Amino acid sequence: MVRGHVFIAQSLDGFIARSDHELDWLEKQPVEGEEHGYGEFVEGMDGIVMGSNTFKQVKNFEIWPYEKPVVVLSQSLPPEAIPDRLADKVRLTRARPFRLMQALKEEGWNNVYVDGGSVIQSFMRADLIREMTVTTVPILLGHGRRLFGALDRDVDLKLEEVHAFPSGLVTTRYTVLPGETSDAD
């Protein structure tokens, strides 16, 4: 099966964005000159799966930030939500996470960057995430959109790597250990 990978920053209290999706709090951090590993991470991916909220944010960037193919997972976005200039870079799907990963496997994908809070949560519940790089930002927000959501079982992790940066960011890389469900596959 295709391996899902997460690469994301959260506040110490577990938020990836304010309630209105704002990321201003990330810009308070003095990260100039720090290399948090994003480039190397993306290099190893065959493509990116994201939700409609993430897509709506990035599609308005002046420069499209991804070189890899992007799949937008949405039950509600109409095809015309993909601007013509992105037609060869982005496709839209309503597939369920497991089916989508099967289809991507058939296309030859092995490693998928899974991005956006609710997409990460649904892929985690479907046991499709194999590795997570979580960068903890030294701030408490108190409110917002959470990285993690409800689960129907504990998910055990194996710490692979930790790196602390002068800005106070702490990057941790975890392997997701297979659950009982996977053992029974």
Add this chain to the structure above:
Amino acid sequence: MVRGHVFIAQSLDGFIARSDHELDWLEKQPVEGEEHGYGEFVEGMDGIVMGSNTFKQVKNFEIWPYEKPVVVLSQSLPPEAIPDRLADKVRLTRARPFRLMQALKEEGWNNVYVDGGSVIQSFMRADLIREMTVTTVPILLGHGRRLFGALDRDVDLKLEEVHAFPSGLVTTRYTVLPGETSDAD
């Protein structure tokens, strides 16, 4: 003012206990022989402030685990909730966090270990926490009692120290930076 200190473990998704207060998930971790710094931390404290939930759990331990004086903060516990054998070790108060810290200061306390989810949250909101040592356990629980709660402003932190252990636990120590309210004091 007395400085509040937190020393606590959370799951990667921010829980300090399951919904029923269970801590079984902490015992899954192979931490034998690891020194996570608790002894040294407690050594530097003048005493401990905890909530009624934490107190109800520890009062049934066969051996009372604290050498330092303990203050139980509760609006509802009656005086007889303190067993006679703990009468010289534990006192009960209904004081609000700020008043309590003032009273402890008058007794000569400088550093207080603040323990228990809701007490930590109310002390954080009252800007009474100066330092936090948060150990992240490599597990996702999906549900439970959270370490952090709602805030009426961002709380900026300064990373002081990070330590990763063979078990996969990652200990991070943060100083809580003064907020605008404190600057105006």
